[in-house]
Amino acid sequence: MDKKMKNTLIFLAVLVIAVIILNPFWILSEGEQAVRTRFGKIVRVETQPGLKLRVPFTDNVTVYSTKILSWDGEPQRIPTKENQFIFVDPTSRWIITDPALFYETVNTVETAQLRLDDILDSTIRTVISDNSLNEAVRNSNRINSIKVVEEVSNLDNVEDAERLRSLTLTDSQQENINIGREGLSKIMLENAAKYTQQYGITLIDVIIRQIRYSDDLTESVYQRMIKERNQIAEAYRSYGRGQKAEWEGKTASEQKSILSAAYAESERIKGVADAEATRIYADAYGQDPQFFNLWRTLESYRKTVGSMDKILTTDMPYFDVMYSK
Numbered sequence: 001m002d003k004k005m006k007n008t009l010i011f012l013a014v015l016v017i018a019v020i021i022l023n024p025f026w027i028l029s030e031g032e033q034a035v036r037t038r039f040g041k042i043v044r045v046e047t048q049p050g051l052k053l054r055v056p057f058t059d060n061v062t063v064y065s066t067k068i069l070s071w072d073g074e075p076q077r078i079p080t081k082e083n084q085f086i087f088v089d090p091t092s093r094w095i096i097t098d099p100a101l102f103y104e105t106v107n108t109v110e111t112a113q114l115r116l117d118d119i120l121d122s123t124i125r126t127v128i129s130d131n132s133l134n135e136a137v138r139n140s141n142r143i144n145s146i147k148v149v150e151e152v153s154n155l156d157n158v159e160d161a162e163r164l165r166s167l168t169l170t171d172s173q174q175e176n177i178n179i180g181r182e183g184l185s186k187i188m189l190e191n192a193a194k195y196t197q198q199y200g201i202t203l204i205d206v207i208i209r210q211i212r213y214s215d216d217l218t219e220s221v222y223q224r225m226i227k228e229r230n231q232i233a234e235a236y237r238s239y240g241r242g243q244k245a246e247w248e249g250k251t252a253s254e255q256k257s258i259l260s261a262a263y264a265e266s267e268r269i270k271g272v273a274d275a276e277a278t279r280i281y282a283d284a285y286g287q288d289p290q291f292f293n294l295w296r297t298l299e300s301y302r303k304t305v306g307s308m309d310k311i312l313t314t315d316m317p318y319f320d321v322m323y324s325k
Helices: 002-022 099-105 110-129 132-135 158-167 180-199 215-287 291-305 316-325
Strands: 025-028 033-039 041-046 050-052 059-065 070-072 078-079 086-094 201-213
Touching: 025 033, 025 291, 033 099, 041 099, 059 099, 070 110, 078 110, 086 132, 086 180, 099 180, 110 180, 110 201, 132 180, 132 201, 180 201, 215 291, 291 316
Parallel strands: none
Antiparallel strands: 025 050, 033 041, 033 059, 070 086, 078 086, 086 201
């Protein structure tokens, strides 16, 4: 019995060592699928997780993910239907739905990525080139229903504000689109899916992640924006010139009115002063006519004789006060 037990234990030990060395068991985890091949020929596709058995030395197991995988394309410069160049940065999600076909055609995920590079890059270029720029950058025609109203502030007159607002109104009507950016993505998905099915790959979506204008197109967009802002600036300048002319007219009219009133008032004051001076002269003359006459004559001499550049005779009545007896 001891010898039998010993032989049994030896046999079991050898069996365990053989199992460990040959490793016939393997585990398929959640989120994985596998293709088991024997001498290069597919013998079984495993999709359910758990402990699996294989024939040592003859069977090979290739494991693939059942999860969603991503493809990130390189941004490429593509002409639109109007021959305007844009940079398109795409991405896509895909999944291995037929592991046996996938193993037979591309074998590895890295090779599948290269196949997707060829298929998706070509499809994206074709679709973008067959459509206009507006179709690639917009999803709807909502932009044409949006009215952009320039904010006008610091104006007390409502009519002036409305007039300035109408002057700064710009026409931003855009060409209507029929497909749109999301529609182009669906077309890309449909076209590319026809080629990926032969590799056991199912595309979930194709998304244009980013679109960037080329330098020449960016410059034209900037120039259009500058033109629109210059148009608004010219409207403000025109309104300002009109306001300036209006206020200058009002100022000139008010100036004339003020000067006219001031001149009338000054003439009235002069008239009152002349009347008062005449009254004072009359009162002074009435008190002493001879002295008044002397004083008036001397005042006249003081103003005229000092600036006289001619020689006059003294026999004139004008000099009687100076030379008469």
